[in-house]
Amino acid sequence: MGGATGSKRVPRAVREQQMLDAGVRAFARSGYQNASMDDIAELAGVSKPLVYLYLNSKEELFTACIRREAAALVTAVRAAVERDAPADRQLWSGLSGFFAHAAEHPEGWTLLHVQARTHGQPYAREVAAMRAEIVEFVTQLIGAAAREHARGAARARTLAGTEVSGLAHALVGAAESLADWAGDGRAGGHSAQEAAATLMNFAWAGLGNLLQGTGWSPDRVG
Structure with a gap:
């Protein structure tokens, strides 16, 4: 049988909440200055460019959280x-x-x-x-x-x-x-x-x- 068997696409709203969950965890544990976008992306299970695509900047992510x-x-x-x-x-x-x-x-x-x-x-x-x-x-x-x-x-x-x-x-x-x-x-x-x-x-x-x-x-x- 043909056809790709890739993973299902995660809805944007769900993915964004995952990023916010990760942001809250990172900012609360490490503080704003020490929490990095690399850490947040890793906690969310996504790439850093995707975090920037969804939330633009660390400042906007912090505000959204x-x-x-x-x-x-x-x-x-x-x-x-x-x-x-x-x-x-x-x-x-x-x-x-x-x-x-x-x-x-x-x-x-x-x-x-x-x-x-x-x-x-x-x-x-x-x-x-x-x-x-x-x-x-x-x-x-x-x-x-x-x-x-x-x-x-x-x-x-x-x-x-x-x-x-x-x-x-x-x-x-x-x-x-x-x-x-x-x-x-x-x-x-x-x-x-x-x-x-x-x-x-x-x-x-x-x-x-x-x-x-x-x-x-x-x-x-x-």
Whole structure:
């Protein structure tokens, strides 16, 4: 029987994802400066010219890796939120999704939280945009919690928009730090749910006091 028996052609989208997988791994492990296109091509199982054909340059590959990992993290957080649950459960489930994704994709987390932030403003801006999206989402959850509390409490305090935004920034910053702590082994095997509960115990009780009008003030010290 005639005819060639060569290997099937890999679709462009699949091949590109293989290159991005290799790029994330190389950049996370070696850093942007030390990761070479030769290494990335070898990890992806393709030739270096093909990497350049698909992604043009090392800079564009790095940017594409950052954007993919950032989008995946935001999607994971949003998908984890239990939409019909009480506000505290929604926030806990979103945090659980954040910690689970960071734990399941440690190289992606390293790329976003370490490499992208330390190799120039264009890359740092990509991560800042992702962080702003997560902060806005958390702001909405905290705002919903405040409204929920106001409906069920006789002496509920209304939070100003700047307070809600500040709380959201603080919570996201704490989550990032806790993800680093969990990722380097200091957590002693804590699950994503346990890490989220740790942060909720730190933040939610204080938020509850704030909503009840018993927030901390330096005037009350001493």
